[in-house]
Amino acid sequence: MTATDETTTLAEIGSLIRGARQSKGITQSQLAERLSTSQSAIARIESGSQNLSVELLSRINRALEADLLSIGTPRAQHLRVTGGHQLAGTITVNSSKNGAVALLCASLLNRGRTTLRGVARIVEVDRIVAVLRSIGVRATWSADGKDLEIVPPANLDLDAIDDDAARRTRSIIMFLGPLLGREQQFQLPYAGGCDLGTRTVEPHMVALRPFGLDVVATGGRYHATVKADRPDELSVVLTERGDTVTENALMAAAHHPGVTTIRNASPNYMVQDLCFYLELLGVRVEGIGTTTLRVHGLEDIAADVEYAPAEDPVEAMSLLTAGIVTHSEITVARVPIEFMEIELATLSEMGLRYTLSPEYPAANGRTRLVDVTVHPSDLKAPIDKIHPMPFPGLNIDNLPFFAVIAASAEGHTLIHDWVYDSRAIHLTDLTRLGADVRMLDPHRLDITGPTHWSGAEISCPPALRPAVVILLAMLAAKGTSVLRGVDIIARGYEQLQERLIELGAQIETFRD
């Protein structure tokens, strides 16, 4: 290693330590105290001007309860599940991954301070936070680790972008909308994400063209240029009613000093979260919750605001499924009911018995919540196929949960995932646990139940929702199952295993 390489590495380690310390909400002096050293030594470590021994690094890891650096190959996490038991009690839905990532990207629009309250501590959020920090944004977690304060700098350092974190998430595509109001030329790494088959970014390019954006995708990067002159009144017609594409158009419109009409917009939950936040910034949005949005943008946005992202309907569906397939009575608290109505109506047709509490508002004051109690029920297959639709329709991310529910129900269910080319295939892993799942083609599954679930050892599918579906089936399966390589679950769920254990699930975590 050359002296320059070594300095760069120390600086990188220093900035990792600073990030972990700030995310714990502790000062340099407090960390110094935990390590029995001085505040100035911590300042030197964080600025990369002090050599570090492996011993000191592992003490810092322990002091920050972090896993900053591991030596050797990272050790995958596995779960041992002893299933076939009923669950009991109440479990609360967290705020959503998809709302959080949209809001994190939107915070780039605001020169003021954005405080997001009750952000889910999930890997997808960490990745976007890492990208934001790498370009100079100050992102600080509160001492209890729940709230995130974000302050962008006057000038972003886009050349320093954390490529690795950016490439691991698809949400990086949502930097286009806010950045085109700030920069005339910029580059972003290609978007990544779960293994669900090809997902086009073309609708984003079409949606952002009226704002003067031109993108050439080459060499693993989007090269963006923005034309300055554009009419005050803009009209955007989305070619797909996608969630992130609507968010991109909304963020571009928020910074366009005129009125933008967005047609064929998604009215889905994460889009609504974004609209509520934009309103706090002073951007007027007409038509929230509909497919036509009229956005009254602002040339300059500088407001200190606080917003609490709404509860996650997909987590709600995941938790309800845990109760359904284990024949348990559990209460899932804080379910955003507007985004679960079709799912519950479909489940009701299948024979699920459930009760709802009166509605109450979420912390954002806008989203309607209820507590849902599911009662042990003998399910039957629905008469019609189950298929998703853009909202208002059965949520595309909730569809995989119907595979394990259908396998628990009496009769044949046809599940049609027309959206993703290779999400359904991951659900065929349910056969390893005893389910009768036939793949008719890449988009259609014929599932025959009820299943006499039995334990098995399975490698975790490389896709978030199917991974959780397999875990939930293991809770239903008598005997011991092993789910290998479950790190992907943390991309979208905070402490899922631990929270299921609180309901009485028997799950042990281990590493090789």
Ligand SMILES: CC(=O)N[C@H]1[C@@H](OP(=O)(O)OP(=O)(O)OC[C@H]2O[C@@H](n3ccc(=O)[nH]c3=O)[C@H](O)[C@@H]2O)O[C@H](CO)[C@@H](O)[C@@H]1O
């Ligand atoms: C960060 C985030 O918010 N991610 C969500 C968002 O991703 P996102 O908005 O990125 O979803 P995509 O744009 O990739 O759409 C998903 C797939 O649906 C297809 N498509 C979508 C809409 C449409 O009207 N017609 C159509 O064919 C797309 O071509 C693509 O193959 O929406 C997806 C669909 O709800 C969800 O699974 C993701 O969890």
Ligand SMILES: C=C(OP(=O)(O)O)C(=O)O
């Ligand atoms: C497909 C999903 O999300 P993303 O858009 O982050 O890949 C998901 O949440 O299931």
